[in-house]
Amino acid sequence: MVKRQSESTLLLLAVIGVILFLSVIFTSSYLLGTDQAEEEASQTPAITMQEAADVAVRFAQKQFQLSSNYEASTLYQTHSKRSGYLQKEHLSDTYSERFANLPIDYYEVEINDLSRGSTTYYVDINYENSQVLGWSAHLSPLTKANTVASSLVEPQALAEQAIQDQGYTLADFTKLDLDKSPALEKGSSLPAALGSSFVYQSLTNQIGEARLHLSLAVSGGKIVSFYPLFNIPASFEAWQAAQNDSASLMTRISMLVSLGMAAYALYILIRYRREITFRSGLWLTVIFLIIYIGNNFNMLPAFRTSHSEGPSQFEALFYLAFLNVIIVMMAVSVYLSVLAGKQMWSRFHWNPLPSWKESSFGRDALTAMGRGYLLCLFILGVQQVLFFIAEQAFDVWSVNDASDSVLNMSIPGFFPLMAWAAAISEEAIYRLFGIAFFMKICRFRFLAILLPSVIWALSHTQYPIYPVYTRLVEVTIIGVIxxxxxxxxxxxxxxxxxxxxxxxxxxxxxxxxxxWTHILIGSFYLVFPALVGWFIYKLHQSRTKRRASSMPRLDQY
Known part of the structure; x- marks a missing residue:
């Protein structure tokens, strides 16, 4: 009877969650009209990465005489600072109407000319119409010397001709002194000693307080750098920097407390080592480690989005190696949390994580899968309501992050497997161990649930969602559930x-x-946890039957 009541309660919560989810979706669609659908459509690339690379290669061959021995790779990029300013000031729709030729999101093609040492070209491509938006050439030392020495044409004349070639009207711009030019979104000029740099300010094109500028660099009779950029107001940059500092502080607090929890978990393992079965947490740890490290390799293209002047591959590989070391340390924390958590709950005469050896494990896993889906539907509904309230009442907005986009993954279809790595690590650390840890400290159940939820939420404030405190509130509520x-x-x-x-x-x-391929793969992941639960049940059932059949029967004697 108690079990049926529990299932009925979860079913009711799931129904409530679905109603909340759909209500928010319909309400948001009504408030936004067709604008959201049009915005989402504009964020979907109309050309492939390979098509963008082909356009960029042809441009580099014409502009820089690119050799036939080259490597080209394409990344998704975004003007996140520009996007943030436009959203904070509610100017996104106006920008989309007035500056359709300067999209926020675009493709960046990196071309490494293997015949010219470390010469690298970056070409920005509009992924809606294949237009070249901007470019920069980062030359090897020898190429730089030869290029500067061969400069015969007046650099300013070349710069102004390039402005017109790119479709801009020169009369709409005024040339600025470099020492008086405002800070732009990203640097794009070569050092003055190796070429001439120019900044032209638009007299007519402005959005809010941000005005369009054209940043160019000329060297050796060629335009080696050209970017249309905006001067984002210093007030917004200061506000965003303060927000990011707050997020960093909250993340450091979370890491520090989590480290202290891991240290206490290690103490528990040492103290009760004779009572602990050390292999019980291995499978969860191994699964976490394999998925997370596999995802890090999958994210290698994304790591290249934050590159310096030269080839991006070495920097990305270095970051990959560093990140994998961090993940191994996290895996150790997961392992300690599973073992220490089970040990601490045994003091309360409760086993929250049954062992594979138990005869009911398979049925428990299948039941947990069903309950998990029902609970998931409720939480998704609650989360949508929290997002809606945050957006309407607290003016919350987010920006795209190129380093976290599925467009910058080697195999995007692998990404949803990270759901299991996140679930294993976070539930092991902040629920299985975290609640027991704080129960020992404060003795109040609500605080024992709330405190690890807050610590967990603090680690989620680094996402590009502003104001950052809203993510703390949202994730804490979900953690309490x-x-x-x-x-x-x-x-x-x-x-x-x-x-x-x-x-x-x-x-x-x-x-x-x-x-359609990725739509089908994405749809598969909607039911994948159910398949995992069913597989565990069937596997355990098969093992139980084999063990039973191998045992001698009494009537044989």
Whole structure:
């Protein structure tokens, strides 16, 4: 009877969650009209990365006599600072209407000329119409010397001709002194000793307080750098910097407390080492480690989006190696949390994570999967309501992050597997161990649920969502729901709930790629947690039957 009541409660919560989710979707669609659909359509590339690379290569061959021995790769990029300013000032729609030829999101093609040492070209391509938006040449020392020496044409005349060639009207711009030019979105000029730099300010094109500028560099009779950029107001940059500093501080607090929790978990393992079965947390740790490291390799193109002047591959590989070291340390923390958490809950005479050896493990996993999906639907509804309230009441907005986009992944279809890495690590650290840890400290159940939820939420404030404190509130509320569900249903239920929630959201992110292959893959991930639960059940059932058949029967003697 108690079990039926529990299932009925979860079913009711799931229905409430679906109603909340759909209500917010319909309300948002009504308020926004067709603007949101048009905006989402404009964010979907109309050309492939290979087509963008072909356009960029032809441009580099014409502009710089690119040799036949080259490597070209394409990344998705975005003007995140410009996007943030426009959203904060509610100017995004106006910008889209007035500056359709200067999109926020675009492709950046990196071309490494292998015949000229470390010469690298970056060419920005409009992924809606294949237009070249801007470019820069980062030459090897020998090429720089030869280029500067061969300069015969007046640099300013070349710069002004390039402005007209790119479709701009020269009379609409005024040339600025470099020492008086405003700070622009990103540097694009060569050092003055190696060429001539110019900045032209538009007399007519302005959005809010941001005015269009053209930044150019001329060297050796060629335009080696050309970018249309905006001078984002210093007041916005200061506000965003303060927000980012707050997010960094909250993240450091989360890391520091989490490190202290890991240290205490290690103490528990040492103290109760004779009572602990050390292999019990290995499988979860190994699964976490394999998925996370695999995702890091999958993200290698994304790591190249924050590059310096030369080839980006070395910097990305260095960051990949550093990140994998961090992930190994996280895996150790997961392992410690699983073992210490189980040990601490045994003091309360409760086992929230059953062992594979238990005869009911398969059925428990299948039940946890079903409960997890129901809980997931409720949390998704709550999350949508929180997003809606934050957007309407607190003016919350987000910017695209090229370093976290599925467009910058080697295999986008691998990305939703990260749902399991997140679920394993976060539920092990902040629920299985975290609640037991704070129960020991404060003795109040609500605080024992709230405090690890806050610590967990603090680590989510680095996402590009502003104001950053709203993410703290949202994730804390979700953490409290997970916490109560953990105490009522155990670890496997919240593990499946968390994995199902992230798998659905990450799977749906593949829809934005626009092709049927990724739409089908994304749809598969909506049901993938159910398949995992069913597979565990069947695998355990098969093992139980084999073990039973191998045992001698009494009637044989």
């Amino acid at each position: 997970f916490g109560y569900a953990f105490l009522k249903y155990g670890f496997m239920t919240v593990l499946f709930a968390h994995a199902s929630m992230d798998s659905i959201l990450m799977g749906m992110s593949l829809y934005g790629l626009g092709d």
